[in-house]
Amino acid sequence: MRKILQSECLKQKHGAYFKLCLFLPFISLFIAFLLCGPTILESFSIYWWEALFLFTLAGLLFVYDYKAEEGAGHFQNTLQGKLTGKIKIAKVMTALKNLFLASCVLLLFLYLVSFVFCGVMTVHFFRDAWVLLLMLIASAWNVPLLFYLSKWINCYLVFVLNSFLCLLVAPFLAQTSFWYLFPYTYHYKIAQALLHLKPSGEVEVLNHPHPVGLCIVAISLSVLLFLIFIKALKEQKRG
Numbered sequence: 001m002r003k004i005l006q007s008e009c010l011k012q013k014h015g016a017y018f019k020l021c022l023f024l025p026f027i028s029l030f031i032a033f034l035l036c037g038p039t040i041l042e043s044f045s046i047y048w049w050e051a052l053f054l055f056t057l058a059g060l061l062f063v064y065d066y067k068a069e070e071g072a073g074h075f076q077n078t079l080q081g082k083l084t085g086k087i088k089i090a091k092v093m094t095a096l097k098n099l100f101l102a103s104c105v106l107l108l109f110l111y112l113v114s115f116v117f118c119g120v121m122t123v124h125f126f127r128d129a130w131v132l133l134l135m136l137i138a139s140a141w142n143v144p145l146l147f148y149l150s151k152w153i154n155c156y157l158v159f160v161l162n163s164f165l166c167l168l169v170a171p172f173l174a175q176t177s178f179w180y181l182f183p184y185t186y187h188y189k190i191a192q193a194l195l196h197l198k199p200s201g202e203v204e205v206l207n208h209p210h211p212v213g214l215c216i217v218a219i220s221l222s223v224l225l226f227l228i229f230i231k232a233l234k235e236q237k238r239g
Contacts, residue, residue: 134194
């Protein structure tokens with residue numbers, strides 16, 4: 001498995017993957033700055049990251065990998081008998097590694113910008129790092145799902161639907177009592193619980209914190225779905 005992971009990382013060494021991990025966090029911060037200025041740049045950058053760019057990056061990483069394998073002998077590199085399942089899992093883990101890298105880049109950008117606007121904005125570095133990590137875990141289920149759906153649905157359609165559901169559907173359902181039935185809301189609940197950031201992008205004014213159980217439920221459901229989709233992906237045969 002280690003050699004397979006190394007092979008997947010080498011495939012991406014000279015591609016656009018690393019550039020995406022730098023560019024999308026920058027765009028998230030840049031849009032937030034244009035819309036709200038430096039005063040609430042910290043929370044608004046994280047909002048745009050959770051609402052659009054986290055899942056957009058996951059989708060782009062999936063599309064780039066899918067098209068690369070399609071162009072390399074129409075998926076012959078992934079059809080390796082008993083190793084096929086491990087190769088698919090390696091692709092998921094590599095994508096998650098890139099998403100983690102992008103989250104770190106966003107945190108670094110926020111930290112550097114806070115020096116430029118010293119006295120105007122404050123970055124809570126460790127809190128933001130914790131939030132971004134939990135948001136990534138709460139979104140991890142999405143990566144194997146993208147690869148799984150690509151057997152039946154065009155990769156570009158999968159990408160568009162994925163971003164659409166996260167940006168335009170999830171914020172509404174995240175504010176309902178049955179949010180846990182829609183996985184695209186899980187990372188929204190993390191930001192709401194820890195940053196008091198509503199799925200609509202507004203900052204809550206509360207006299208008491210959200211219960212810790214909110215994060216536990218979101219994380220637990222995401223991990224459960226991740227394991228289910230990983231198992232389904234591993235057993236899937238490309239027809």
